[in-house]
Amino acid sequence: MSKTNALSHHPPPQLSPARGEGGESPERISHRAAQKDFRWDSVEMRPYKEDERALYKTITRQVLFSDPEMAGELRYFEVAPGGFSTLERHEHVHGVLILRGRGECLVGDHVKTLDTHDLVTVPPMTWHQFRATTDEPLGFLCMVNAERDKPQLPTRQDIERLRQNPAIAAFLDGKPPA
């Protein structure tokens, strides 16, 4: 079982402390305007199309806040229609706010239907996955600790155990709830 995961590598801090008041240094830009379609000025978008193990599908990541003086990071993930995030678990907690569209998520033993601005908390060591189950993208903010453990991927046994729940099996197959 691999414990590494291209989606979840902790990005190196991209910002260094501002030197004094004003915050107009290029290292810490005080105002970054929203562009069209959930992009932002001075924020790099990293796409993840599909991996050979089908661990994720058509998801992008933009790191909105990552600062050496902040203990948390805020990222924006967007899943294209039919896409999904990696099924994974880890010790660190996720605080998620749906920013765009609708979809579903698995958190532990529960499949949840998500609407715009809903909040999702993923507790430690809890299997979770987000899916864009409608014809529009599912975009969400995710707050995490800057210092955090790497995600764990499910073993075949983990998947089999999850699939014993019919609602979770349907979710993992991208089917509507029975």
Place this chain on the structure above:
Amino acid sequence: MSKTNALSHHPPPQLSPARGEGGESPERISHRAAQKDFRWDSVEMRPYKEDERALYKTITRQVLFSDPEMAGELRYFEVAPGGFSTLERHEHVHGVLILRGRGECLVGDHVKTLDTHDLVTVPPMTWHQFRATTDEPLGFLCMVNAERDKPQLPTRQDIERLRQNPAIAAFLDGKPPA
């Protein structure tokens, strides 16, 4: 000069760690649905109407994520049309995303016009204030460290210095930029 501020008291942690997988304990609810008008299930709204020193006006706070295992907190503030947040500074950094409406903010020596989904970073010890300058509410997410210093309020001398900049004086008076 008072260094305390009703708006900025650090709320006591309202959540305790979940006991195992699933996260359905009342202490850590895995899914909280968005209600109408930027309210959320199981999230208390704290209103701050106006204080006698006119330090803030018609602003509400909702703590969306505050968890003993998260180093950051995510709050949602909403300012009614014509209202404003406290003019203050502190060592801790703010990471702000405009979730609703438009407005303006002061960050250091700069007045910025804000649109929905814009990002604002407030560096350490930088005077800042958010104002709802249109006819709609200005709502924003604000990520902070869970452990943080208390805000400092401006002295008369601080205000006088800021007002030497005509754009900042107009901003503080709630007037459109010259």
